[in-house]
Amino acid sequence: xxxxxxxxxxxxxxxxxxxxxxxxxxxxxxxxxxxxxxxxxxxxxxxxxxxxxxxxxxxxxxxxxxxxxxxxxxxxxxxxxxxxxxxxxxxxxxxxxxxxxxxxxxxxxxxx
Amino acid sequence: xxxxxxxxxxxxxxxxxxxxxxxxxxxxxxxxxxxxxxxxxxxxxxxxxxxxxxxxxxxxxxxxxxxxxxxxxxxxxxxxxxxxxxxxxxxxxxxxxxxxxxxxxxxxxxxxxxxxxxxxxxxxxxxxxxxxxxxxxxxxxxxxxxxxxxxxxxxxxxxxxxxxxxxxxxxxxxxxxxxxxxxxxxxxxxxxxxxxxxxxxxxxxxxxxxxxxxxxxxxxxxxxxxxxxxxxxxxxxxxxxxxxxxxxxxxxxxxxxxxxxxxxxxxxxxxxxxxxxxxxxxxxxxxxxxxxxxxxxxxxxxxxxxxxxxxxxxxxxxxxxxxxxxxxxxxxxxxxxxxxxxxxxxxxxxxxxxxxxxxxxxxxxxxxxxxxxxxxxxxxxxxxxxxxxxxxxxxxxxxxxxxxxxxxxxxxxxxxxxxxxxxxxxxxxxxxxxxxxxxxxxxxxxxxxxxxxxxxxxxxxxxxxxxxxxxxxxxxxxxxxxxxxxxxxxxxxxxxxxxxxxxxxxxxxxxx
Numbered sequence: 001x002x003x004x005x006x007x008x009x010x011x012x013x014x015x016x017x018x019x020x021x022x023x024x025x026x027x028x029x030x031x032x033x034x035x036x037x038x039x040x041x042x043x044x045x046x047x048x049x050x051x052x053x054x055x056x057x058x059x060x061x062x063x064x065x066x067x068x069x070x071x072x073x074x075x076x077x078x079x080x081x082x083x084x085x086x087x088x089x090x091x092x093x094x095x096x097x098x099x100x101x102x103x104x105x106x107x108x109x110x111x112x
Numbered sequence: 113x114x115x116x117x118x119x120x121x122x123x124x125x126x127x128x129x130x131x132x133x134x135x136x137x138x139x140x141x142x143x144x145x146x147x148x149x150x151x152x153x154x155x156x157x158x159x160x161x162x163x164x165x166x167x168x169x170x171x172x173x174x175x176x177x178x179x180x181x182x183x184x185x186x187x188x189x190x191x192x193x194x195x196x197x198x199x200x201x202x203x204x205x206x207x208x209x210x211x212x213x214x215x216x217x218x219x220x221x222x223x224x225x226x227x228x229x230x231x232x233x234x235x236x237x238x239x240x241x242x243x244x245x246x247x248x249x250x251x252x253x254x255x256x257x258x259x260x261x262x263x264x265x266x267x268x269x270x271x272x273x274x275x276x277x278x279x280x281x282x283x284x285x286x287x288x289x290x291x292x293x294x295x296x297x298x299x300x301x302x303x304x305x306x307x308x309x310x311x312x313x314x315x316x317x318x319x320x321x322x323x324x325x326x327x328x329x330x331x332x333x334x335x336x337x338x339x340x341x342x343x344x345x346x347x348x349x350x351x352x353x354x355x356x357x358x359x360x361x362x363x364x365x366x367x368x369x370x371x372x373x374x375x376x377x378x379x380x381x382x383x384x385x386x387x388x389x390x391x392x393x394x395x396x397x398x399x400x401x402x403x404x405x406x407x408x409x410x411x412x413x414x415x416x417x418x419x420x421x422x423x424x425x426x427x428x429x430x431x432x433x434x435x436x437x438x439x440x441x442x443x444x445x446x447x448x449x450x451x452x453x454x455x456x457x458x459x460x461x462x463x464x465x466x467x468x469x470x471x472x473x474x475x476x477x478x479x480x481x482x483x484x485x486x487x488x489x490x491x492x493x494x495x496x497x498x499x500x501x502x503x504x505x506x507x508x509x510x511x512x513x514x515x516x517x518x519x520x521x522x523x524x525x526x527x528x529x530x531x532x533x534x535x536x537x538x539x540x541x542x543x544x545x546x547x548x549x550x551x552x553x554x555x556x557x558x559x560x561x562x563x564x565x566x567x568x569x570x571x572x573x574x575x576x577x578x579x580x581x582x583x584x585x586x587x588x589x590x591x592x593x594x595x596x597x598x599x600x601x602x603x604x605x606x607x608x609x610x611x612x613x614x615x616x617x618x619x620x621x622x623x624x
Contacts, residue, residue, distance in 0.1 A: 017619075023609035032616060043201050047354075050194045054187070054350045057336035058343030064335045069317035070324060074183060074336060081190050082388050089200055089384045093377055096205070100374060103617040111619050 022110045031102055038095055042088060049084055053077055114431055117259060120439035124296075128277065128446065131288040135281035142479040145282035146213040146458050147368040152287055154375045158382020161366045163290030165192070165357075165383070166297055166390055167448040168250055168418075168441060169510055174391070175424075176417025178398020179410055182323075182333035184340050185398055189391035191353025196387065198358040200380045203522075205373040206529040206615035207364060214455075215364050215521060216463045222528050222611045225536045226468045231543035233463035235520045236361040238547060239513045240456035241494060243360075244449060246509035248498035251445040254418060258438040263502050271495035274450040278457065278487045283369060286450045293440075293447035294386065300440040301393045304421070307428045308400035319399055326403045333402070345578035349511075352582030356514030359521030361455040362448075373618050400424050453490050461486035505569055508559030511580045515554060519585035520546030523593045529615050532608050534597050541596025546589030553581035 022028050056063055056077070063074035143149050152160065170192060177185030211218035216232035248267055255266035277285045312318040324331045329338055340346040357363060367376045401410060401420035404427045413419035425437035461482040466474050474482070523542045527534040554560060556575040562568035613619060 019610040019613045020606055022613045028613065028616075032612070035616065039201055043198075046194065046197050046201075050190075050354060051347065051350065053190065054340075054346045055343075057183075058340075058346050061335075070320040070334065071317060072334060075320075075334070078183075078186055078190055079392075081194060082392060085193050085197055085384060085388055088197055089381055092200055093381055096377055097374070100618075103619075106617050107619045111613075111617075 017111045022106065025110065027109070028106055031099070031106060035099060042092070046084060046088055050081065053081065114435055116432055116435035117438055120435050121259065121442060124292075124439055124443050124446075125273065127292060128273070128285075128289050128443075131292070132277050132281035132285040135285035135288060139280075139282040139284055142213075142462075142476060142483060144284065145480060145483050146454070146462065147365070148283040148287055150369060150371050152369045152375075152379075154370065154378030155382045156287065156291060157366060157370050157375070157379035159294040159386065160287045160290040160369070161363065161379055161383035162386040162390070163294035163297075163447050164362055164366060164451045165387055166294065166444065167247060168254065168445045169247070170391075170394075171297060171301075171444055172254065172418045172421050172441060173416070174394045175397040175401060176410065176414075176420040177339075178394060179401035179405070179420040179424075180327075180407065180417045181339040182327070182329060182402075183336045184338050186395060187336075187340065187346070187350065188353065189394050191350050192357065193384075193388055193391050195354045195357030196380065196384050198354060199363070200377070200384070203358045203364070203525055204367050204376050204380055205618075207525070208367045208370070208373045208376040209615050209618045209620075210529075210611060211368055213365075213368055213462050214458045215361055215525070216459070216467075219524055219528050219539060220467075221614070222534075222607050223536045223539055225540075228536055228539045228543075229463050229467055231540050231547075232521075232524070233459040233468075235516060235543055235547050236459040236463075237456060238551075239361055239516050239521075240452050240459070240490070241497070242509040242516075243362075243513040244452045244456070244490075244494045245497050245501060246506050246513070247445065247449050247452065248494055249501050249504070249506045250418070251449070252498065252502065253414070254441060254445070257413065257419060258422060258441065264499055267495060267498050270445055270449060271491060271498070273446050274453055275488060275491040277446075277450045278453045278491070279484055282483075283454060286447075286454050287369060289443075289450055290447045293443040296440045296443050298386065298390065300425075300437050301390060301397065303433070304400070304425060304428070304437070305393045305396040307433075308396045308404070308424075311404075311428070319396075319403070322403055323399045327407050342577065344583060345580070348578045348583035349580045351586060352511065352514045352518050352580045355518035355522050355582070355586060357517070359517030359525065360513070361459070361517075361521075362451040364521075365451075365455045365458065397421050397424060400428070404428055449494075453487055453494075456490040457483055457487035460490065505567065508554060508557075508569060508579075511559055512550065512554045515550040515580055515582050515585055516547055518546075518582050519550045519589040520544075522586075523589040527593050527597075528611065531597075532605070532612075533603060534593070534608075535600060535602040535604065537600035537602065538593045538595075538597030542589050542593030545592030546585060549585040549588040550581065553585055557581060 064072050067073045067076050139145055174188050207218050210221040216229045219232050220229050251270045252263045252267040256263050327333050370376050401424040405423045410420045422437050426434040465482050520543045524539050553576050558574040559579045560569045561572040561574040565571050
């Protein structure tokens with residue numbers, strides 16, 4: 001039993017790729033930086049846009065003024081949240097698809 | 113009971129059982145059982161995500177809240193929807209790339225310690241039970257009203273059905289039940305919204321004008337502030353909604369049912385559109401109910417407003433539409449509880465039994481038996497608890513589930529993928545601190561204590577001011593994770609490198 005385990009572990013050890021080398025490679029670092037430069041500002045933006053709604057409705061009343069007929073600004077702002085979600089998710093998918101090729105290349109270069 | 117109701121009800125039962133029978137023939141391995149072998153396509157999984165997400169609480173609850181409280185009810189719609197951006201941008205792909213069946217798998221891609229897996233499984237199990245009891249008790253009460261049968265029979269019907277789907281058909285059956293439900297639900301919503309808008313000649317402005325005089329709130333109905341008057345309390349709720357979704361185990365499990373991150377991404381897009389359209393339509397249902405059913409009648413049927421949508425169906429479409437919406441509500445409840453059973457079972461059988469007790473040395477056959485046994489156990493326990501909770505106001509359990517998900521699970525998910533220094537102690541601290549602080553704060557909040565009898569679980573003055581404590585407990589989760597990490601010495605750069613590379617490139621070793 002013990003021997004069998006040893007063999008299995010050994011096999012795993014041999015197969016284990018050198019992740020540290022990949023993580024330290026300038027290629028991977030650039031890749032990650034580019035990803036972060038997209039994801040971080042976008043996340044900050046949508047969180048601010050989202051929390052702006054309850055903050056404005058809680059501390060101010062100017063959103064209650066009518067915009068179109070009896071529909072006030074608060075409803076338009078709420079609808080804008082929906083539009084934001086659809087737009088940002090489309091942008092994300094387009095961006096992320098472009099990262100896939102680069103991820104493939106990194107795998108090909110370092111991990112296989 | 114109306115004949116149409118019975119026919120539609122039986123049609124759903126038979127359809128879902130046929131699906132389960134077909135799925136059972138394809139459920140051979142543990143992977144099939146937990147994740148449908150990772151074989152769902154993007155749109156299938158997207159609809160299933162939507163199905164998981166659009167619970168009876170969103171369908172009936174939000175329509176009711178908008179009918180009774182105007183804009184404030186719409187806050188939920190917005191919170192649930194924007195939460196999808198958090199899932200998409202930060203969680204979905206790393207989770208898909210690192211995990212196998214459960215959230216704990218993903219965290220354990222970085223930490224071997226069994227206590228980390230244990231803490232993650234504990235938080236999953238807590239969320240699943242709370243959420244499930246809330247759903248089952250709500251379901252019992254609702255089916256009682258819709259089909260005019262006693263509460264305990266209603267709970268038993270739902271309970272037995274969910275057990276059958278999961279036990280025999282595993283994730284494949286559960287997913288298809290979700291897909292069927294999502295399609296039915298969207299169909300029902302579109303039909304009802306269409307009729308409501310038609311009554312105003314498709315002039316949305318006219319509907320807004322009409323609703324100003326339809327309720328006791330008058331013109332204030334269209335402004336925020338009817339229900340949520342405390343600014344920080346409102347922010348706290350919005351925080352729980354937007355971050356909680358990204359930590360709910362049955363939602364997270366949905367990212368393991370596709371073959372890669374690309375498909376996971378596609379499914380989120382399908383889900384986002386479906387859910388977005390759904391939540392916009394809640395507006396027409398809510399306002400429609402306020403106008404065509406009226407506050408008094410909605411409140412008389414159910415003080416929480418849960419009957420607003422079915423009553424609206426009856427008011428604008430007669431018995432047939434009522435029967436359709438009742439059937440949709442039934443399918444909705446079934447699908448969501450089935451998904452919950454599965455995530456609970458995976459935490460018990462895969463995390464606790466398979467990985468912690470048996471340390472992963474467990475045959476495929478035994479794993480499968482454990483999974484089924486756990487599913488059965490989770491079902492039976494929740495049915496019993498729900499039968500006992502008939503007269504309790506359990507609405508707080510949903511907000512508690514979201515709060516735990518946001519305070520315990522989300523910090524650990526983010527730290528695991530993005531923070532180099534994060535370690536075992538940090539992971540356990542974040543999970544436990546988030547879980548415990550959410551539990552304690554909710555139990556002393558207005559959700560549990562209310563001076564008005566029947567408005568909450570107990571009668572009394574709440575010590576904590578907000579219904580949802582996320583604004584306090586989420587920072588506690590993050591801070592505990594940070595302190596636990598910096599105050600302990602352990603630091604394993606190799607494992608971070610591995611997790612970071614795998615999370616961002618989607619690379620998987622063959623041996624898995």
